[in-house]
Amino acid sequence: MNYPSLKSFVLRSKLCLLLLLGSVVQAQAEGLTAEKVRWHGFISQGLIQAPETNFVNLDDSISAELTDLGVNMSWALTDNLRLAGQVVYLDGGRRYTKGTRLDYLFLDWTLHSDFDWRLDMFVGRFKNQHWLYSATRDVPFTRNAIVLPQSVYFDSFRDIAVGSDGLAFKLTRNTSLGEVELNWSWGATNLSKEQSQILLSQLAQGDAEQEYVHQASLFWRPDQSAWQLGISLLDSDFTYEKAEQDYYSDGAMTVQRVMFNGRYAAEFWELSSEWVQERLDISDFYAPGFQRNSFSQGWYLQGRYNLLPKTWALLSVDLFDLDKDDRSGRKFSESTGGLVPAYFGYQDDLTLGITYDFKDNLRLTMEHHWVKGTARLAYPVMPDLQHNKSEYWQMWAMQLMYWF
């Protein structure tokens, strides 16, 4: 079993203190005096095990590296100007960068608001509002599952997909066909060396940089309907500048995504689904003159059922193919002379889970994953043959979460 290091223990303690302080401030500020400044937070701890993979750790043990903590503030400066910020501490083992970070800090300027439409502009570091769970993927009680479907929410991409520093707009409009929400954003994420190595493996010694990420999405909630439907587009460019001693060369990558999503809500059950096609264009990088353009595809369908008043069951199917024209991974394996097994070309996941609410803000979630393939395990550009040894593998996780 992996225990947190002293440094991470101190960090967690500090954040717990902040959370406690937030709770006290919240409790002290009664009634409407608290409306100008609002504090909220969450704290969660879990256990996870994913043997025979590099998903969480390398020694196959049960890990306590499943921690999400956060505290946020929203401050209404004027009637149409607001400042919002959140600090989080995350520990997902090897899934993404561990530590405390500024999750978001932005100014929200409401440019127009009436009963028919509203337009907001956001400046600063904001969350990705374009996918079903992207804005709150680190907030455990807002997710259906502890580990989100990796076809869409690939943990190795978490740090670059979770938000951006830049400019965004949100428009909501009531039409005769229902409510329409349009989001647009432009920005970039600064990649630390650790974040680069989660993407590119520890062989990468140079500097990876996201030049920009440009996204747009449209959500439609028809009147008198239990449906919500959406589409989103993403375009992003990266560059890599090699170090003096480096496995990789200078290079450039383009990532483009087309996504569709849908959600159906009934009183005692709910379905949600997202489909993604991702284009990855790599120039040089592996070697000067190297060129590859490929299209991956994936989708998931999650169903939740309200078994008992405080209990929801989850059934999730998540499918991903690294190359839509090579779903078996055979050509991919052949292109490496058989060195990389074909199961690195896909990853299909069946998940069963259960959630129990002890209170309105205290929840326990448990889930088990049966997985075939390793295409959504690190590293996206360099298959980890040493640690991802099996085509079939399993994972379980449990997490206790509290929020205020």
Next chain:
Amino acid sequence: MKIKFVTACVVLWTGYASATEVVTHPAVPMDQLTVTQLRGIYSMRQQNWPDGTAVRVFVLPAKNPIHQTFAKEKLQMFPYQLDRIWQKITYSGLGAAPVVLTSEQQMREMVANTEGAIGYIENSDELSKLKVIRVTQ
């Protein structure tokens, strides 16, 4: 005969369906709202009344039967959908969730005494200091 039976069922059903009333502070300059407008308010997107007064949104706890009836019958949503909207705006910085009150009595007092307030109560003749809002399609 058949038509009378259906009519009776509709009357009974609509009688049951209006078990909650949407109420506002008496100075709120509206007498009726569409379901879409009410959803906009309870999704925390609608910030101001037409006269510019800030909208103050009050709710009862998710498990409260009045809240559940209000969500289903007036908003035509399920309480878990509202929870998700409020959690998303609270934890991604998009806004603030409604103020959660502990009882219907507190709801009556807060709505009656807060400028721009909107809330809901069980159907009742006791409506002094509150304005009842008609909700239309």
